[in-house]
Amino acid sequence: MDFSAVLRKLDAEAPALDALSDGIWEKAEISYTEKESSRLLAGYLRGQGFETVSGAYGIPTAFTARFGSGSPRIGLLGEFDALSGLSQKAEVFEKCPAGGAAANGHGCGHNLLGTAAAGAAAAVKEFLAREGCSGTVVFYGCPAEENGSGKAFMARAGAFKDLDCALTWHPGVLNRIFSESTLANVLVQFCFHGISSHAGGAPELGRSALDAVELMNVGANYLREHMIDDARIHYAVTNTGGTSPNVVQASADVVYMIRCPESSQVRELSGRVVKIAEGAALMTETTVEHRIIKSCANFISSRVLEGLLYDSFREVPLPEYSREDREYLEKFSATCPKSPEEALRTAAGREASREGRAFLKQRLKDRFWNFIVPWDRDRDDTLIRGSTDVGDASWMCPVAQFYAAAWAPGTPGHSWQATAQGKGKVARAAMLWSAKVLALSACKLLTRPELAAAAREEFAETMKGRTYFPVPPEARPAALAELQA
Numbered sequence: 444m445d446f447s448a449v450l451r452k453l454d455a456e457a458p459a460l461d462a463l464s465d466g467i468w469e470k471a472e473i474s475y476t477e478k479e480s481s482r483l484l485a486g487y488l489r490g491q492g493f494e495t496v497s498g499a500y501g502i503p504t505a506f507t508a509r510f511g512s513g514s515p516r517i518g519l520l521g522e523f524d525a526l527s528g529l530s531q532k533a534e535v536f537e538k539c540p541a542g543g544a545a546a547n548g549h550g551c552g553h554n555l556l557g558t559a560a561a562g563a564a565a566a567v568k569e570f571l572a573r574e575g576c577s578g579t580v581v582f583y584g585c586p587a588e589e590n591g592s593g594k595a596f597m598a599r600a601g602a603f604k605d606l607d608c609a610l611t612w613h614p615g616v617l618n619r620i621f622s623e624s625t626l627a628n629v630l631v632q633f634c635f636h637g638i639s640s641h642a643g644g645a646p647e648l649g650r651s652a653l654d655a656v657e658l659m660n661v662g663a664n665y666l667r668e669h670m671i672d673d674a675r676i677h678y679a680v681t682n683t684g685g686t687s688p689n690v691v692q693a694s695a696d697v698v699y700m701i702r703c704p705e706s707s708q709v710r711e712l713s714g715r716v717v718k719i720a721e722g723a724a725l726m727t728e729t730t731v732e733h734r735i736i737k738s739c740a741n742f743i744s745s746r747v748l749e750g751l752l753y754d755s756f757r758e759v760p761l762p763e764y765s766r767e768d769r770e771y772l773e774k775f776s777a778t779c780p781k782s783p784e785e786a787l788r789t790a791a792g793r794e795a796s797r798e799g800r801a802f803l804k805q806r807l808k809d810r811f812w813n814f815i816v817p818w819d820r821d822r823d824d825t826l827i828r829g830s831t832d833v834g835d836a837s838w839m840c841p842v843a844q845f846y847a848a849a850w851a852p853g854t855p856g857h858s859w860q861a862t863a864q865g866k867g868k869v870a871r872a873a874m875l876w877s878a879k880v881l882a883l884s885a886c887k888l889l890t891r892p893e894l895a896a897a898a899r900e901e902f903a904e905t906m907k908g909r910t911y912f913p914v915p916p917e918a919r920p921a922a923l924a925e926l927q928a
């Protein structure tokens with residue numbers, strides 16, 4: 444089947460997509476406050492003829508946009524949230540916050556992510572309308588990927604499970620299939636309550652909640668020796684109980700993130716952290732209560748869908764870099780903590796595919812990375828020690844995702860460099876390329892039912908004997924600011 448009209452549609456949409464992505468970059472709204480970004484994306488898809496539902500799954504900034512009817516049902520997942528503290532002027536080669544040091548910025552490139560997925564949905568819609576074939580395309584507007592695990596709450600409310608397959612991508616520095624598993628996690632808030640008193644005049648009457656937080660953190664730091672290697676524990680003190688040293692602090696809060704390869708391990712480890720909190724309360728004669736803010740599942744990739752994306756990689760021409768683009772990329776690479784060579788060496792060490800590892804090792808001297816990293820079906824099972832809420836979608840239906848080279852070699856995620864490049868020509872080209880890869884892959888799924896069937900079969904096999912742990916019922920989607928006392 445000839446899919447060239449799908450790619451042409453995206454070329455025609457490019458100016459609208461650039462404007463959409465820039466608009467989201469400018470708003471830079473963080474978890475669960477993405478009112479305008481969500482409105483922009485939903486408005487674009489409504490204009491393309493989609494039926495949209497705002498406030499989907501009980502989350503004000505989540506939405507769905509649907510077109511078509513019947514099977515196969517293909518989902519495209521889009522994110523659009525920013526990060527706090529990563530404000531940065533665009534196209535400036537040094538750290539230069541645009542809106543003050545604490546302001547938000549798109550340091551994870553989600554302006555590009557959501558826009559490319561929306562563009563892909565528009566192209567798939569046009570294909571469905573033209574061909575008149577059976578099938579449904581659903582764009583999921585997924586808020587709060589950072590710190591809020593929007594997709595986990597959406598999954599709890601029933602999202603993704605009636606899909607045959609779902610696809611997404613993420614901006615990065617290499618064009619490669621996202622084959623790794625990620626860590627499941629849970630975010631837990633511990634609130635300690637003590638008794639205030641004059642810290643000099645009557646210290647014996649005080650019971651310090653801040654002491655309890657400190658002791659809890661010491662206990663948790665000792666726990667690290669006795670947990671599995673791949674587990675991670677991080678904490679942030681969100682309430683110190685005040686700023687007066689001469690008052691015994693009667694309240695103090697700390698938020699813990701606990702991560703493990705599987706949700707069941709997260710449960711076990713967080714149970715041990717709760718015991719440490721209780722121990723700290725006992726030592727200080729304070730009381731403690733805890734609540735789960737959110738959780739997310741590990742990512743389970745589909746090799747069938749990875750293969751589909753990889754085929755599309757090789758059918759969509761890669762962006763070519765002009766001399767100007769190369770100069771631009773080199774300038775950003777020069778500001779990054781690792782040189783392109785060091786960064787590529789690290790990437791090669793983590794690559795799941797043997798062929799991919801060998802390929803990257805041969806490219807260590809390359810200063811520009813507009814190539815495709817080889818992937819093969821026999822790739823290893825590897826793990827990255829981060830988390831994504833795409834994990835929760837991947838427990839509901841077969842999901843695959845890829846990275847595209849939107850940033851200069853060496854650019855770390857969550858950095859001012861990533862924010863600075865978010866409106867650049869290279870980032871836009873990667874966004875368009877990604878939209879084409881997603882759209883082409885989705886159209887193949889619509890026209891070749893055996894592909895979706897193979898993905899579902901693989902999914903059923905992978906899920907045998909595994910249990911999904913949804914976000915606990917007491918947790919609700921909450922903006923990060925609500926955690927600060």
Ligand SMILES: [Zn+2]
Binds near residue numbers: 551589857
């Ligand atoms: Zn991120």
Ligand SMILES: [Zn+2]
Binds near residue numbers: 552553588
């Ligand atoms: Zn991200």
